[in-house]
Amino acid sequence: MEAAVKTVVGVFLKSSKGKENLGSKDFQKLVKNNLNNIMTGTENNDEIKGMCKDLDNNQDGKVNFQEYMKLIGYLAQSLSDKRCSDQEAQAESSSQKAQAEAAAVPIKAEPQQAEPKAAKEEETKQELVAKEEETKQELVAKEEETKQEPVAKEEETKQEPVAKVAAIEEQKPKEENKTNVEQEAATVEEKNKTGEAS
Numbered sequence: 001m002e003a004a005v006k007t008v009v010g011v012f013l014k015s016s017k018g019k020e021n022l023g024s025k026d027f028q029k030l031v032k033n034n035l036n037n038i039m040t041g042t043e044n045n046d047e048i049k050g051m052c053k054d055l056d057n058n059q060d061g062k063v064n065f066q067e068y069m070k071l072i073g074y075l076a077q078s079l080s081d082k083r084c085s086d087q088e089a090q091a092e093s094s095s096q097k098a099q100a101e102a103a104a105v106p107i108k109a110e111p112q113q114a115e116p117k118a119a120k121e122e123e124t125k126q127e128l129v130a131k132e133e134e135t136k137q138e139l140v141a142k143e144e145e146t147k148q149e150p151v152a153k154e155e156e157t158k159q160e161p162v163a164k165v166a167a168i169e170e171q172k173p174k175e176e177n178k179t180n181v182e183q184e185a186a187t188v189e190e191k192n193k194t195g196e197a198s
Contacts, residue, residue, distance in 0.1 A: 012068050021062035027052045038075060 015030040016022045022030065028048045031039065041047035055067040063071075 008069075008072055012065055021060070021064045022068065023062055024049065024052055027063050035075065038079060 011030065011034055012022070015026050015034075017026070028045060031048050031051070032042050036042040051071070052063055055063050055071055057067060058064075
């Protein structure tokens with residue numbers, strides 16, 4: 001890219017003979033010698049003069065470097081647009097060609113694939129039957145599980161009251177012990193009272 005920038009600047013300086021502006025004749029020479037491959041009408045002096053007038057913003061009859069860069073920018077943009085549209089057209093053409101080829105392939109291949117197609121259909125049917133059988137077996141297994149779940153839950157619910165009763169029974173001796181301790185404390189108190197009274 002640096003080389004391109006140096007070339008653009010170098011062409012201007014060479015054509016302007018080191019001056020700040022290109023005269024009308026210098027501009028015509030620049031266009032004819034350097035832009036004839038990417039511009040049309042470079043052989044027509046009237047078109048080049050018209051281009052020079054269009055670029056000359058300050059109307060001094062000369063093209064300065066900024067005005068020259070407008071031309072270069074316009075040409076670069078036009079070239080880019082043209083290449084993009086060419087690539088899009090080429091991609092579209094390739095896509096259409098590929099689609100046409102793809103559409104043509106089944107027509108040619110179908111007679112050759114008639115026998116394998118029937119075998120493939122049979123294979124697919126067998127696979128579907130196998131999957132159906134597998135699904136039935138899974139459903140039967142799930143039914144068995146659901147039948148066994150209520151029995152297991154019923155046993156759990158039967159065991160829950162037993163566990164609660166056991167816990168209550170386990171706590172009873174503690175309560176009885178408390179009662180016994182309380183009774184002994186009451187007996188000791190009575191003895192103390194009777195001992196005081198005597």
